[in-house]
Amino acid sequence: GAVVSQHPSRVICKSGTSVKIECRSLDFQATTMFWYRQFPKKSLMLMATSNEGSKATYEQGVEKDKFLINHASLTLSTLTVTSAHPEDSSFYICSAKRGASTNEKLFFGSGTQLSVL
């Protein structure tokens, strides 16, 4: 089956630094990728939808200058948390959709646990 690789799986950083998370589709071209954030015992919250070659669409309340998304190729999307603060500590998960159909299955990365000290 399709595989989505997310890296790194865990990051611990100091407040004020920037952290980049990569999401790669390994055996298919992902025209659309999604970035989610999940706080403990909460559900996944969609942060943004990333389409290859165009600007990401951010959900209400998500700062686009804080969470930079780049989807430069059909197999790679990156999320950069700029000037991270302790409140940004969370579990970040990406997912990729292979086709354009609304019924197309999503493939998830394994997630990145970000801890900002």
Add this chain to the structure above:
Amino acid sequence: RKEVEQDPGPFNVPEGATVAFNCTYSNSASQSFFWYRQDCRKEPKLLMSVYSSGNEDGRFTAQLNRASQYISLLIRDSKLSDSATYLCVVNPINRLTFGQGTILTVHP
């Protein structure tokens, strides 16, 4: 009103029990529906899609009621390995929305 609402549980059931989860959604234009399973600090994994006519996969049965805007998941003969969080997922036009999840614990 939340776009997707689930009873967070937790549901604690003995092995062999039958348990049912419900989920309601607010956007009547939603086109596709799913149940995902998520283990602690892992990525969600697709359990099954939900079709209008209802569908079954082994011990799992999913149903959709468009008129009432709810979907359900029934698990029969619960196993210890079924312990997880079950996420109801609705797709109102290419934008998957997750419910908060229902925690299931199956005990011996």
